[in-house]
Amino acid sequence: MTAAYRFDDWETPAAAPQNPALDAKIAPKIEVGRSILPAAALAPINAADKRIVNGKADINQLAPFKYPWAWEFFLKANRNHWTPLEISMAQDVHDYHHKLSPAERHVFENVLAYLTTSDILAMRNIGLAVMEKMSAPELQIYQARQVYEEALHTWTYQHCIESIGLDQQEIYNRYRVVPEIHGKIALANRRLERVMRADFDLTNRANLHEFALSYFFFAVIFEGCWFYNGFTPVFALQRRGLMKGAAEQLQYIMRDEVLHCAFGIRVVRELLKEEDLELDPRALRELWDEAEAAETAYADYILRAPILGYNAELHVQQFRFIANRRARQVGVEEPFPGAENVLPWLDEQANLRKEKNFFETRVTEYQTGGALAWD
Ligand SMILES: [Fe+2]
Ligand SMILES: [Fe+2]
Numbered sequence: 001m002t003a004a005y006r007f008d009d010w011e012t013p014a015a016a017p018q019n020p021a022l023d024a025k026i027a028p029k030i031e032v033g034r035s036i037l038p039a040a041a042l043a044p045i046n047a048a049d050k051r052i053v054n055g056k057a058d059i060n061q062l063a064p065f066k067y068p069w070a071w072e073f074f075l076k077a078n079r080n081h082w083t084p085l086e087i088s089m090a091q092d093v094h095d096y097h098h099k100l101s102p103a104e105r106h107v108f109e110n111v112l113a114y115l116t117t118s119d120i121l122a123m124r125n126i127g128l129a130v131m132e133k134m135s136a137p138e139l140q141i142y143q144a145r146q147v148y149e150e151a152l153h154t155w156t157y158q159h160c161i162e163s164i165g166l167d168q169q170e171i172y173n174r175y176r177v178v179p180e181i182h183g184k185i186a187l188a189n190r191r192l193e194r195v196m197r198a199d200f201d202l203t204n205r206a207n208l209h210e211f212a213l214s215y216f217f218f219a220v221i222f223e224g225c226w227f228y229n230g231f232t233p234v235f236a237l238q239r240r241g242l243m244k245g246a247a248e249q250l251q252y253i254m255r256d257e258v259l260h261c262a263f264g265i266r267v268v269r270e271l272l273k274e275e276d277l278e279l280d281p282r283a284l285r286e287l288w289d290e291a292e293a294a295e296t297a298y299a300d301y302i303l304r305a306p307i308l309g310y311n312a313e314l315h316v317q318q319f320r321f322i323a324n325r326r327a328r329q330v331g332v333e334e335p336f337p338g339a340e341n342v343l344p345w346l347d348e349q350a351n352l353r354k355e356k357n358f359f360e361t362r363v364t365e366y367q368t369g370g371a372l373a374w375d
Pocket of ligand 2: 122150223256257260
C-alpha cells in the first residue's frame with residue numbers, strides 16, 4: 001500500500017516515477033532548461049525606473065525602493081495581528097437574545113450582512129483587479145497583506161454570525177434579496193468588472209483614468225467612507241454597553257481599514273502625479289452622488305426605526321462629513337461642503353482603548369509621509 005502524502009514531510013525522497021516512458025520524455029526538456037539563462041549579466045535596477053503601473057523594472061526585485069512608504073505600510077500592517085477567536089462573544093450572545101430591541105437586532109444583523117459580502121469584494125478588488133496591474137513589488141507586497149486582511153475580516157463577520165447563532169443561510173442571502181444592501185454591492189461590482197476585463201490595457205489613457213477612478217472608489221468611498229461609517233451603528237450600541245465583543249472585532253478591522261484607505265489614497269495621488277493625470281471632476285461628482293444615494297437607501301433600510309442615540313439622518317450626515325475628509329486627503333474638491341461632524345464620539349469610539357497611541361502615532365507619520373493627516 002502506498003503511504004499517504006504528508007505535506008509536512010520534507011525528509012522522505014519523492015517516489016519513483018510511475019510511468020518511466022513519460023518521465024523519459026520530460027527529462028530532456030528539463031536538461032535544456034539551462035539554455036534559458038541570459039547570455040550576459042542583467043543591468044542593475046534603478047529605483048527611478050519603477051512605476052506604479054506600466055513599469056518595465058524587474059518586478060521580482062524588492063529594493064532599491066522607489067516607494068519606501070509602501071514598505072512602511074507593510075511593516076505597520078503587521079503590527080495589527082489578531083484572530084476573531086481571541087475576543088469573547090459570550091456577552092454578545094446574551095445581549096442579542098435578551099437585551100437588544102427588535103430595531104437594534106435589525107440594525108445589527110443587516111450591518112453584518114452588508115459587511116460580510118463587502119469584504120469579499122474588497123479582497124477581489126485588490127487581489128484580482130489592482131495587484132496584477134502594479135509594477136513595483138513594494139506596492140504588491142502591502143496589497144498581498146491587504147488581501148489576507150480582507151479574508152480575515154470575512155472570517156470575523158462569519159465568527160460573529162455563527163457565535164451569536166444567526167441563521168447563516170438567511171444572513172448571507174440578504175445582500176441578494178434586500179435591494180438597499182444589494183444597491184451598494186452592485187455599484188462596487190460594476191466598478192470592479194470594468195477594470196477586470198482581460199483586454200483592459202493601461203497604456204490607453206482612458207483606461208488609465210478608469211482604473212484611477214476605480215481605485216479611488218474602492219479606497220476612498222468603499223473603504224474610507226462606507227466601511228469607516230458602516231461600523232458606526234455597532235459602535236453606537238457599544239457606547240451603551242451592548243454587543244461589546246462584536247464592536248471590539250470591528251475596532252480591529254477598522255485599524256486595518258484605515259491603513260487600506262490611506263495606502264489607496266497615497267497610490268492614487270502618486271499615480272496621478274506620475275502619469276500627469278487628473279480625475280475628471282464630472283466623473284468624481286457622479287461617483288459621490290451614486291455613493292450618497294446608495295448610502296442613503298441603505299441607511300433608511302437598516303435604520304427604518306431609529307435606535308437610541310442613532311438614526312438614518314445622522315448616518316448619512318456623517319457619511320458626508322467623512323467624504324469631505326477623504327476628499328481633502330486625496331486633494332480633490334469636497335463633495336458635500338458644510339457637512340458637519342454630527343457624531344463627535346466616532347473617532348474615539350472606533351479606537352481600541354487598550355492601545356491608544358496607535359492612531360496618534362500614525363497621524364504624525366502620515367503628515368510627514370505626504371499630507372495624509374487624519375484630521
Ligand atoms: Fe476589510
Ligand atoms: Fe479593506
